[in-house]
Amino acid sequence: MDHSATTAVDPEVTEAMLPYFSERFGNPSSLYTIGRQSRRAIEEARQKVADLIGAKKEEIIFTGSGTESDNLAIKGTVYKNRKKGDHIITSSIEHHAVLNTCKYLETQGFRVTYLPVNKDGLVNPDDVENAITPQTILISIMHANNEIGTIQPIEEIGKLAKEKDIPFHTDAVQTGGKLPINVDAIGVDLLSISAHKMYGPKGVGVLYMRKGVRIEPLIHGGGHERGIRSSTENVPGIVGFGKAAELAKKRLPEEAGVVKLRDSLIRGVLEIDDSYLNGHPTKRLPNNANFRFSYIEGESMVLNLDMRGVAASTGSACSSTSLEPSHVLLAIGLRPEEAHGSLRLTLGLDNTQEDVDYVVSILPEIVNKLRMMSPLAR
Numbered sequence: 267m268d269h270s271a272t273t274a275v276d277p278e279v280t281e282a283m284l285p286y287f288s289e290r291f292g293n294p295s296s297l298y299t300i301g302r303q304s305r306r307a308i309e310e311a312r313q314k315v316a317d318l319i320g321a322k323k324e325e326i327i328f329t330g331s332g333t334e335s336d337n338l339a340i341k342g343t344v345y346k347n348r349k350k351g352d353h354i355i356t357s358s359i360e361h362h363a364v365l366n367t368c369k370y371l372e373t374q375g376f377r378v379t380y381l382p383v384n385k386d387g388l389v390n391p392d393d394v395e396n397a398i399t400p401q402t403i404l405i406s407i408m409h410a411n412n413e414i415g416t417i418q419p420i421e422e423i424g425k426l427a428k429e430k431d432i433p434f435h436t437d438a439v440q441t442g443g444k445l446p447i448n449v450d451a452i453g454v455d456l457l458s459i460s461a462h463k464m465y466g467p468k469g470v471g472v473l474y475m476r477k478g479v480r481i482e483p484l485i486h487g488g489g490h491e492r493g494i495r496s497s498t499e500n501v502p503g504i505v506g507f508g509k510a511a512e513l514a515k516k517r518l519p520e521e522a523g524v525v526k527l528r529d530s531l532i533r534g535v536l537e538i539d540d541s542y543l544n545g546h547p548t549k550r551l552p553n554n555a556n557f558r559f560s561y562i563e564g565e566s567m568v569l570n571l572d573m574r575g576v577a578a579s580t581g582s583a584c585s586s587t588s589l590e591p592s593h594v595l596l597a598i599g600l601r602p603e604e605a606h607g608s609l610r611l612t613l614g615l616d617n618t619q620e621d622v623d624y625v626v627s628i629l630p631e632i633v634n635k636l637r638m639m640s641p642l643a644r
């Protein structure tokens with residue numbers, strides 16, 4: 267129940283990748299047969315990823331991860347447009363791949379506006395509009411949040427960005443393969459996705475770059491990926507991403523169906539006294555449930571669930587090594603002790619109603635046990 271941290275590689279994806287580790291090991295830049303085979307496989311994968319998000323094949327750049335795609339989109343855009351201005355607009359609940367990139371850019375002389383969100387985690391498009399200045403050279407607002415699952419009004423922000431002719435990036439790592447995405451309909455210029463969140467391999471990402479958008483490369487070398495991202499391509503990884511994208515497109519209705527399991531989980535868990543749902547009640551990812559329980563710590567719940575065979579997380583997997591309360595939960599107005607009492611359960615295609623029933627049956631006992639030990643409990 268931690269599919270937003272990562273997913274298992276689909277067996278069909280593994281099967282598609284395997285030949286590119288062994289008999290089809292050619293360097294895609296080589297002119298002979300196995301090199302050309304690798305090149306063809308990459309171009310087929312590019313088309314499949316483009317089809318998933320309604321893009322053109324030439325607009326897809328393969329990278330080493332979602333984090334790299336975010337870095338490339340943000341730094342690449344602002345470095346390219348430095349002469350036009352120095353101002354970036356983002357939100358206070360972005361993934362660290364965006365947030366820490368923006369913080370780094372502040373040390374390089376750029377100015378960043380971190381927009382607040384409401385109690386459900388929504389960015390207000392009026393706030394985006396009010397934050398725009400003649401110096402604004404990038405807007406980066408995530409499609410859906412990785413912790414609380416809130417889906418942002420991305421089309422409205424896209425319209426604003428277009429009117430003002432400001433490049434617009436969205437981190438769609440959590441929505442890729444889960445929600446239908448059409449880059450024209452949502453009006454983005456740059457969009458990041460990552461294979462391992464959609465039953466593909468780890469260590470391969472994509473940056474969608476609308477035709478005509480110019481960015482500065484961050485890695486210089488032999489000019490691969492149209493000079494935007496040099497280095498010999500990760501052929502098996504890219505082939506795996508292509509297959510995962512093809513499967514994801516077919517399985518979008520199944521992903522939407524996960525809502526039923528999610529809602530059953532939410533109903534069951536909220537039966538527990540002093541438990542609350544974090545994030546928007548309806549504008550949320552079909553697989554995301556994020557709760558808070560008064561008087562106890564998320565970490566203890568995660569460890570107790572693990573002992574009962576359930577994988578869960580507090581807030582975000584990415585911040586689990588830190589004792590700081592989640593920046594997302596603080597941004598929606600929770601007190602630090604409330605933020606510490608949060609539990610994220612994210613479902614996937616391999617979960618069943620039995621899984622949900624099992625969690626709903628064991629969680630009250632775990633919560634009660636922890637509350638009995640808690641000095642905060644009444």
Ligand code: PLP
Pocket residue numbers: 270271331332333334336361363408410411412437438439440460461462469470471584
């Ligand atoms: N952006 C979001 C919203 C994410 O959830 C993640 C991963 O947790 C990333 C970016 C980073 O992606 P990757 O793990 O491929 O670097």
